[in-house]
Amino acid sequence: MRAKIFISFKNGVLDPQGKAVERSLHTLGYQEVRDVRMGKYLEIELDAASREAAEARLREMCDKLLANPVIEDYRFEIET
């Protein structure tokens, strides 16, 4: 199975990189852009007996290592 994991800052956490990108887009004339938030994206290949089993393992991986629950939220998609 292949999983795509998306990690983003929680609301309320400063995201100066997102702000810098937003300013650059404005400078380039994309005035319609608002509220840019930068995050992380991971692709993982894993073996699992079922989709549910994979979900449980991925949640564990995110909680333990891939995301920091103090500052980040995560979600993932599984492709079979």
Add this chain to the structure above:
Amino acid sequence: MRWGVIVFPGSCDDHDVYDCLKLVLKQKVEFLWHKDRLPAGLDCVVLPGGFSYGDYLRCGAMGRFSPIMGDVVEFAARGGLVLGICNGFQILCESGLLPGALVRNASLQFVCKPVYLRVEETDTPFTAAAKKGQLLRLPVKHGEGCYFADAATLERLKENRQVLLRYVDAKGRPTASANPNGSLDNIAGVCNEGRNVFGLMPHPEDATEKILGSEDGLKIFSSIISSLSKPEKKVSAG
């Protein structure tokens, strides 16, 4: 007393701490490789600055899973003193030994300069030799030192007086311009509820001799040494 300085792959201020303890303060100190166990009989464990595991994923995210960290968590639970400086602070936050997290500086720039810190609390082994409100001049050198905690955590930190150092200006005021990284509430260092684990972004080990521009960092180390010299405070590492 006996000190241990943990060496992670990517630590770079381990020798600064070691030299300050050994040469300036004449302490018994040893390096501890992150894959080894914590030896018995230590009084204080230092997690030094640097870039453990290249800061990959998040600063300190992988250092917290180094084999020695299980022992450090146990050591702290028994009341042993743990000091985390810069990357060490990040690792302590990631491991849950300290509340909050350290994220990218608000300026997006690496800051490397001396700053003023105000000592907020003195009833800890790390600040006992200082006076409340005393200013310390210490260097910072980091790209991800912006302290963050959610509102409930910040409330708890204040209630328990766990904020030990704040960034201030030369007159001791915690202004926005005195804040080098955008830290919440100008927080530069916090301790745990048990007051035996302390993490800070500034580097006391780099301000321990006149030739370095400041000796104010000695306040932190001499606090620890005098706290542990009192026999009733002595903690056996088992």
